[in-house]
Amino acid sequence: MELFGQTVICGILLGGMYALIAIGMTLIMGVMKIINLAHGALVMVGMYVTYVCFTNYGIDPYIGMFIAMPVLFLIGCLIQKYMINRLVEVESILPENQVLLTVGIMLVLTEAMRLMFKSDYRSVTTGYSTDTVYLGGMSISVAMVIGFFIAMGFTLLLHLFLTKTDIGKSIRATAQDRDAAVYMGVNSSRITMLTFGIGAALAAAGGSLLLPLFYLWPDIGHLFTAKSFIITILGGMGSTMGAAVGGLILGIAESLGATYISMGYKDLVGLVIFLLVLLFLPGGFRSLARRL
Amino acid sequence: MLKVKGIDVSYKDVQVLWDVSFEVHPGELVVLLGANGAGKTTTLNAISGLLPLGKGTVEFDGKDISKLPGYKIAELGIVHVPEGRRLFPEMSVRENLEMGSLLGEAKTKRKETMKKVFEQFPILEERQNQEAGTLSGGQQQMLALGRGLMALPKLLIMDEPSLGLSPVLVKQIFEIVKLINNQGVTVLLVEQNVNQTLNLCHRVYVLENGRIILQGGGKELLNNTHIKEAYLGI
Numbered sequence: 001m002e003l004f005g006q007t008v009i010c011g012i013l014l015g016g017m018y019a020l021i022a023i024g025m026t027l028i029m030g031v032m033k034i035i036n037l038a039h040g041a042l043v044m045v046g047m048y049v050t051y052v053c054f055t056n057y058g059i060d061p062y063i064g065m066f067i068a069m070p071v072l073f074l075i076g077c078l079i080q081k082y083m084i085n086r087l088v089e090v091e092s093i094l095p096e097n098q099v100l101l102t103v104g105i106m107l108v109l110t111e112a113m114r115l116m117f118k119s120d121y122r123s124v125t126t127g128y129s130t131d132t133v134y135l136g137g138m139s140i141s142v143a144m145v146i147g148f149f150i151a152m153g154f155t156l157l158l159h160l161f162l163t164k165t166d167i168g169k170s171i172r173a174t175a176q177d178r179d180a181a182v183y184m185g186v187n188s189s190r191i192t193m194l195t196f197g198i199g200a201a202l203a204a205a206g207g208s209l210l211l212p213l214f215y216l217w218p219d220i221g222h223l224f225t226a227k228s229f230i231i232t233i234l235g236g237m238g239s240t241m242g243a244a245v246g247g248l249i250l251g252i253a254e255s256l257g258a259t260y261i262s263m264g265y266k267d268l269v270g271l272v273i274f275l276l277v278l279l280f281l282p283g284g285f286r287s288l289a290r291r292l
Numbered sequence: 293m294l295k296v297k298g299i300d301v302s303y304k305d306v307q308v309l310w311d312v313s314f315e316v317h318p319g320e321l322v323v324l325l326g327a328n329g330a331g332k333t334t335t336l337n338a339i340s341g342l343l344p345l346g347k348g349t350v351e352f353d354g355k356d357i358s359k360l361p362g363y364k365i366a367e368l369g370i371v372h373v374p375e376g377r378r379l380f381p382e383m384s385v386r387e388n389l390e391m392g393s394l395l396g397e398a399k400t401k402r403k404e405t406m407k408k409v410f411e412q413f414p415i416l417e418e419r420q421n422q423e424a425g426t427l428s429g430g431q432q433q434m435l436a437l438g439r440g441l442m443a444l445p446k447l448l449i450m451d452e453p454s455l456g457l458s459p460v461l462v463k464q465i466f467e468i469v470k471l472i473n474n475q476g477v478t479v480l481l482v483e484q485n486v487n488q489t490l491n492l493c494h495r496v497y498v499l500e501n502g503r504i505i506l507q508g509g510g511k512e513l514l515n516n517t518h519i520k521e522a523y524l525g526i
Binding site: 166169170172173176177179180182183184185186187188245 | 340341361364366369391392395
């Protein structure tokens, strides 16, 4: 029973951090109607920024994330303004061009990082990396607890931003009906730029929170792209709340898989749930909530 | 106030508007009449800056606005209540109204304007926290109108507000339009509903196959033989 409890709690904590990354992806998907396949690469770049801050300047990852976030926000804005928005303007043969572009961006980012940092596995070791707290008989990693609460904090802040501010409402309005938003005087190309920036910054935040827990190498981005894609589908595309729930579910599923099947198969559990959802609940968990 | 001068508009290779010209004077209620596919909505989208012009200009208060991007045109006080209402379905009624007042003066006066809109449409106040997508058709049209009014428009452009509504509601909506106009807002109304709109407006332009073929006072055109044959079936 203790093992089960520990597994579920670990899953929830991990899932909260996954959710933060996926919320970034779902925000971009909602507004731009594209799957950003470079999202994991943005997480990876964010992790490297935090990593460099830690190794070169001794900045703690939880503080380093506040450097990584603005850096990635800027990168995100530039990608949207000078690459994706340009593709929207030209007539393309394939409507999927923008998605293909994100694959290209992902490759460039991954290889650029490989050029700078080699393919070596890296990790940060902080004073609390290996610390654990005990809850009854369950031991839980301190880094996970801190990461979870920061992730939840950011999710809450984003929720307030989207529901309480005019810019946040403009982002939601653009996602729901772009032309109508323009009629209201919303500068839609600025909103898409801002959205991509925020999405990238959230990716960096999620990555930085996971840095004390994961090894870092340039190809780790693929892992996060896959995870956030699965979560986005689980949650019902474009729904922030859905992504939060989807993140928790994926976290718990992986954690259970790692404990009761085998560490090596933990990603498989997530993928099986993904397939089942696609087959039997194509609208994601959001459609369940609608039915209630 | 609004001067459309000889505009041509095309979707890629297909030209939809040919040399369309018309004017709206301050305080007027002008109707742009036409059947499906005549180019009414295209004309409005060209004014609102969503479509590029092939030829001609659009002037507002003496300023050429034909090269401005869409969001800048909204800033000038041209407010577009689009066809099919185009609300933000997953946002609440109140949020939809707030979206109408993003700019300048409208933003500072948001609370006052919303109070006035709620007075005009009490049902919206009652439903203010409900998602817009869950409203009935008539309520949605009222919300679309209310959202337009939130922007404190100088010129209110309405694209087929009667679309998909029952005759009773259509009558009600047109009464509201007339009321808004009487309060001093210039209105450009696009409609296929000939009988009711001709009775209520100051002037009419008739659009057929992308060209303006007729213009005149509302009551005067009611007796026009072409209008009678083509639109009223008399």
